[in-house]
Amino acid sequence: MASGGIEPRKLSVFGSTGSIGKNTLDVIEQVGGREFFEVLALTGNSNTELLAEQAKASGAKLAVTADADRYQSLKDALSGSGIAVAAGESGLMEAADLDAEWVMAGIVGTAGLAPTLAAARKGADIALANKECLVSAGEIFVQAVHAGGGRLIPVDSEHSAIFQALEEDQRHALERIILTASGGPFRTWTREEMAGVTVEVARAHPNWSMGLKISIGSASMFNKALEMIEAKHLFDVEPDQIEVIVHPQSIIHSMVGYRDGSVLAQLGAPDMRTAIGYALTYPLRPNLTVERLDFAKLARLDFEAPDTERFPALRLARTALERGGLQGAVMNAAEETAFSAFVEERITFLQMADIVEAVMEKMTGHSPATNIEEVFAADAEARRKAGEQISKVSART
Numbered sequence: 021m022a023s024g025g026i027e028p029r030k031l032s033v034f035g036s037t038g039s040i041g042k043n044t045l046d047v048i049e050q051v052g053g054r055e056f057f058e059v060l061a062l063t064g065n066s067n068t069e070l071l072a073e074q075a076k077a078s079g080a081k082l083a084v085t086a087d088a089d090r091y092q093s094l095k096d097a098l099s100g101s102g103i104a105v106a107a108g109e110s111g112l113m114e115a116a117d118l119d120a121e122w123v124m125a126g127i128v129g130t131a132g133l134a135p136t137l138a139a140a141r142k143g144a145d146i147a148l149a150n151k152e153c154l155v156s157a158g159e160i161f162v163q164a165v166h167a168g169g170g171r172l173i174p175v176d177s178e179h180s181a182i183f184q185a186l187e188e189d190q191r192h193a194l195e196r197i198i199l200t201a202s203g204g205p206f207r208t209w210t211r212e213e214m215a216g217v218t219v220e221v222a223r224a225h226p227n228w229s230m231g232l233k234i235s236i237g238s239a240s241m242f243n244k245a246l247e248m249i250e251a252k253h254l255f256d257v258e259p260d261q262i263e264v265i266v267h268p269q270s271i272i273h274s275m276v277g278y279r280d281g282s283v284l285a286q287l288g289a290p291d292m293r294t295a296i297g298y299a300l301t302y303p304l305r306p307n308l309t310v311e312r313l314d315f316a317k318l319a320r321l322d323f324e325a326p327d328t329e330r331f332p333a334l335r336l337a338r339t340a341l342e343r344g345g346l347q348g349a350v351m352n353a354a355e356e357t358a359f360s361a362f363v364e365e366r367i368t369f370l371q372m373a374d375i376v377e378a379v380m381e382k383m384t385g386h387s388p389a390t391n392i393e394e395v396f397a398a399d400a401e402a403r404r405k406a407g408e409q410i411s412k413v414s415a416r417t
């Protein structure tokens with residue numbers, strides 16, 4: 021059972037059936053389980069069988085499938101359990117409306133924005149895996165967390181590392197943040213070699229086991245591109261204070277550089293449970309059974325400058341950072357659309373970046389969003405324009 025001052029909390033896990041969600045339930049179990057934490061809501065999408073199992077095992081009050089067509093199957097799977105069932109967007113909002121003190125934002129993509137924003141407004145501490153909330157709606161999302169009175173605790177391993185290394189009373193001396201990137205499966209590949217890759221090859225990450233979207237994003241480095249924008253909003257830094265360094269072993273999860281030349285890093289085995297655990301019990305640290313680093317076995321840590329020619333996503337992130345406003349929402353929506361087209365084999369791996377760039381160039385004229393509806397409108401327009409680009413490209417090939 022949890023000890024050492026760790027508080028029992030009422031919590032919800034959005035996206036519990038995914039890679040982050042499963043790891044979160046494992047961490048909750050390791051820290052004290054259902055006798056210690058009160059699980060309010062779990063949400064999933066198509067995998068209602070797993071969702072029902074998780075809800076029963078954790079003693080959740082409410083289970084929500086985002087897929088409205090799966091309502092009956094979830095209801096059947098939970099009949100007689102006493103666990104309430106809801107579905108669709110309204111079901112997700114019902115989950116967000118419960119009085120959780122801590123919410124894991126583990127839904128993938130822009131689909132996570134509305135429920136996570138609602139939970140933030142209600143004042144829950146937000147453990148943020150869903151980086152898209154900040155990429156699309158950075159200022160609005162951060163404001164919502166402040167207005168709600170909860171804390172925003174990063175779960176993305178890089179941002180968790182920076183959060184851990186960035187002492188609040190040292191902010192005056194912060195010079196730069198250095199995001200590490202594994203470089204993904206194509207780190208040493210030429211563009212010619214990347215041109216014809218399949219989804220199966222692109223999703224095979226060398227170090228981390230993750231959901232499909234982020235695995236493909238690691239191969240294209242669009243994941244790092246999103247993380248650069250995520251970092252800007254989390255740590256309130258200027259674009260030129262955000263650096264990326266390729267570090268193939270994924271042992272240093274990221275670093276903070278100070279004006280006296282010191283660099284603080286957070287290291288660990290590539291296992292998301294460390295970052296999830298830190299977000300769950302912050303500012304305390306839980307006892308976790310993750311692998312310990314054996315430095316003698318590791319022997320070396322390597323670093324390389326990132327290559328923006330082979331990985332244009334990094335260049336596009338710089339452009340989006342410099343333009344500000346709704347460019348994050350535009351880049352993110354175009355990338356989600358291009359990602360789906362790649363998975364459906366309608367475009368090639370390299371065409372993803374071409375499409376994102378084309379959409380960003382068509383939508384440069386946006387001033388900063390003043391409300392979330394403007395973000396959703398820019399998101400929808402970027403998806404439409406990406407769809408047009410995809411049709412053009414796939415007609416040619």
Ligand code: NAD
Nearest residue numbers: 035037038039040064065086127128131149150151230231
């Ligand atoms: P995943 O695909 O494994 O899981 C996604 C979850 O979202 C599932 O529970 C799924 O049911 C749910 N979902 C999917 N579509 C939905 C929709 N339309 N509406 C509501 N729910 C929906 O993804 P993941 O790898 O766990 O990633 C989740 C988020 O965490 C992403 O934003 C990702 O970038 C971020 N993240 C993941 C990792 C990792 O190790 N997996 C690391 C850092 C950050």
Ligand code: MG
Nearest residue numbers: 176177178247
């Ligand atoms: Mg990351």
